[in-house]
Amino acid sequence: MKISQTINQSTRFRVLSEDQIEQIYFAALEVLERTGAMFYHEEAIELFRNSHAVVRENHVRVPACMVEEALNFYPRKITLKGRNGKRSLHIQKDTVTFGTGSDLPFTYDRETGERRRTTYKDVNNAAKLVDALSHYDFFMSHGIVSDAPNPQTYDRHQFMAMLEQCTKPMVLTSVDGEGLEDLWKMGCLIQGGEEEFRLNPLFVAYIEPISPLKNDRTAVEKLLFAADKKLPAMYTPCPSSGATAPATIAGMLVQSLAETLMAVVLCHLKKPGTPLIMGGVTTLLDMKMSTYSYGAPELSLASAANTDISKWLNLLMFSTGGCTDSKILDEQAASEQMMNLFYSYLSGANLVHDVGYIDHGTNASLESLVLNQEMMGMVKQFGKGINTDDEHLALDLIEEVGPGGEYVTTDHTFDHWKEWYLPKLQDRSDYETWQKGGSKTMLDRVNERTQELLDTHTPEPLDEKLEKELREVVAAADKRHS
Amino acid sequence: MLxxxxxxxxYNHKYNSIMSTYLSNISETLIxxxxxxxxxxxxxxxxxxANPGEILNQGLLPGMDAVGQKWKDGDMFMPEVLRSAKAMSNSMDYLRPMLKEGDMGNAGTMVIGTVAGDLHDIxxxxxxxxxxxxGYKVINLGIDQPGESFVNAVKEHQPNILGMSALLTTTMPRMGxxxxxxxxxxxxxxxxxxIGGAPVTEEYAGEIGADLYAPNAGSAVEITNEFLQQAQ
Known part of the structure; x- marks a missing residue:
């Protein structure tokens, strides 16, 4: 018998020490008391006014005690159920799930190669791929439905485009509070009513403040609606270091956390116990091109640190990975996507979104979704860590095979090689075999696989009656806004 | 009365149906x-x-063909393929004494070894x-074999195939x-x-006067069988 053994069941990774997390947390509390935040929403101002917060017109400052009280009321587990009926997405500490990003305005047309506006059909296709690819746990729309009859109702149409081809749980953006309410109604129709939706939510509402420390009307509307209905929601600051946040990562984390904690307090004032998820796309403004970077190593570092903070606060974390600034799917794309995918996974963020983003969040690429499937597989393999029990130490086997022997034909190899990651698209052949197969590049293979999936994958169809009811909600919204 | x-x-019907069940079971069990x-x-x-020649040609060999195809298609992997290959080779040891001239087709005898100076053998x-x-009978000479042991083995075993490998650029010329x-x-x-081995190419095989080159262990048999079939 051995005593006092520490076994790493998985790989371990952490950026911040507990002392550093405390430094950032106490600094964020200081921001809330000293600097405060702006709220452009009457009900929110009223809620703060009736509390111990200090309100001057739209400016709100909050004492630390309110934050600490509110922090006690947030769930540590949220489980989502897709329209396929599977409670497949467990958002809880140290459990990582991957999903796409949303609302990309442009798309490379697969036939012409031209860059054009993203359409309903494009979102449909992305939905189909996400439904087919095993490492995607949740779906955000990837593209934005720009051919909706009215931009004010695009979110409902987008949800339909997603639902038609994808059975997995989702994260949804919405135009405003009214839009979110329609999405929620549609979600309730799918899950079998408001009560069932509360136990088995189909989606999380994506909401973001405006850095630094501003909360606009539509964001607050959505937040308060989510609080009222116990609808899971994430409040995701998107600060750009050096422009809308300090140029130092620590400073950006302080401000981002202050923005999150403001929402934590507001939701608590509305109704304690909102299934609120912490978030953050914490990156920098490129000082040469003035773009918001999705491929900077600082994005990976700051995001992993933010996840450390979320765990310490017992909050769930919505993070970022699998994304790039590169305009096309190329070497830059693969290297940047791999890096932020890898560290988001190791950090233990609960929902890692933006997987497959190219062109710093403006261009949609179906091939990128397929490429990332392979990379997620690799990353997850690394996270498995190393088993060191007797069977895996293989001492008897080493003795049995002996110097100069071979392992390929042993039962041990037969039993264990399947623990390895099996690449689907990566080529490990020798030169001649590769050459005879047409000297294909990774991109060639990704393209073929993308087309194959689009041609062959058939997601479980929506129930006809249900689909009719959903379309009625969409039609009613279109009528209201016509 | 019949x-x-x-x-x-x-009786023939019965015999044939029993035999075809045997043969397909043998293929499947081998796979x-x-x-x-x-x-x-x-x-x-x-x-x-059952006729041993039939067992080989209609049971075992079709089974191994299927294994080869599955490997190519990515449906089977090396440890599984080698397990089937091992089962095949044990079956051959049992059947070989019972086989008649002509039962074996092309699959004859092979002498194989790693050339002098090279200790790599996987x-x-x-x-x-x-x-x-x-289905080949293989005489594996081992590693670090000087030229004369290849020559002696060819004289002694009369193989139709001689295989050589080198992993190092420094030992590659020994094959020539x-x-x-x-x-x-x-x-x-x-x-x-x-011949084969990581630094070896088809061009090099031509230069030193080898007949065939295989880029990997998996394709060697296929390349050899194709060559022998064409030579016939």
């Missing part, structure tokens, strides 16, 4: 790599009067196992020297020479 002819037809089960199956087939061993799996030794001994024309 006539004798009718009886014979009935799934269950060596012990395969051994029992072949023994009882032989006891029931690639060569994998190739050897694949050849055994295809072996081929020269075969020429000097006047036995170069008796064997088809196939």
């Amino acid at each position: 006539t004798l002819k009718e009886l014979l037809i009935t 799934s790599g269950k060596g012990d089960e395969l051994k029992k199956l072949i023994e009882s087939a032989v006891n029931d009067g 690639g060569k061993d994998l190739a050897a196992m694949m050849f055994e799996g295809a 020297e072996v081929i020269n030794s075969l020429k000097e001994a006047g036995i170069r024309d008796q064997v088809t020479v196939i």
Whole structure:
């Protein structure tokens, strides 16, 4: 018998020490008391006014005690159920799930190669791929439905485009509070009513403040609606270091956390116990091109640190990975996507979104979704860590095979090689075999696989009656806004 | 009352259906790599009067063809393929004494080894196992073999195939020297020479006068069989 053994069941990774997390947390509390935040929403101002917060017109400052009280009321587990009926997405500490990003305005047309506006059909296709690819746990729309009859109702149409081809749980953006309410109604129709939706939510509402420390009307509307209905929601600051946040990562984390904690307090004032998820796309403004970077190593570092903070606060974390600034799917794309995918996974963020983003969040690429499937597989393999029990130490086997022997034909190899990651698209052949197969590049293979999936994958169809009811909600919204 | 002819037809039908069940079971058991089960199956087939040549050509070889195809298609992997190859080679050891001239087709004898100065043997061993799996009788000379041991083995075993491998660029030229030794001994024309190893190329094989080159252990058998078929 051995005593006092520490076994790493998985790989371990952490950026911040507990002392550093405390430094950032106490600094964020200081921001809330000293600097405060702006709220452009009457009900929110009223809620703060009736509390111990200090309100001057739209400016709100909050004492630390309110934050600490509110922090006690947030769930540590949220489980989502897709329209396929599977409670497949467990958002809880140290459990990582991957999903796409949303609302990309442009798309490379697969036939012409031209860059054009993203359409309903494009979102449909992305939905189909996400439904087919095993490492995607949740779906955000990837593209934005720009051919909706009215931009004010695009979110409902987008949800339909997603639902038609994808059975997995989702994260949804919405135009405003009214839009979110329609999405929620549609979600309730799918899950079998408001009560069932509360136990088995189909989606999380994506909401973001405006850095630094501003909360606009539509964001607050959505937040308060989510609080009222116990609808899971994430409040995701998107600060750009050096422009809308300090140029130092620590400073950006302080401000981002202050923005999150403001929402934590507001939701608590509305109704304690909102299934609120912490978030953050914490990156920098490129000082040469003035773009918001999705491929900077600082994005990976700051995001992993933010996840450390979320765990310490017992909050769930919505993070970022699998994304790039590169305009096309190329070497830059693969290297940047791999890096932020890898560290988001190791950090233990609960929902890692933006997987497959190219062109710093403006261009949609179906091939990128397929490429990332392979990379997620690799990353997850690394996270498995190393088993060191007797069977895996293989001492008897080493003795049995002996110097100069071979392992390929042993039962041990037969039993264990399947623990390895099996690449689907990566080529490990020798030169001649590769050459005879047409000297294909990774991109060639990704393209073929993308087309194959689009041609062959058939997601479980929506129930006809249900689909009719959903379309009625969409039609009613279109009528209201016509 | 059945006539004798009718009886014979009935018997033949029964015999044929038993045999075809045996043969397809043998193929399937070989593909799934269950060596012990395969051994029992072949023994009882032989006891029931099955023709060893039929067992080989209509049971085992189609099974190995399927394994090769599955490997190519990515549906089977090396440890599984080698398990089937091992089962095949054990079955061959059992059947070989019972086989008649002509039963064997092309699958004859192979001598294989790693050339002098090179202690690497996994690639060569994998190739050897694949050849055994295809029904060849394989004489594996081992590693670090000087030219004369290749020459002696060819004289002694009369193989139709000689395989050589080198992993190092420094030992690669030894393969050409072996081929020269075969020429000097006047036995170069008796064997088809196939070479392989990481630094070796098809072009290099041509330069040193080898007949065949295989880029990996898996393709060696296929390349050899194709060549022998064309030569016939």
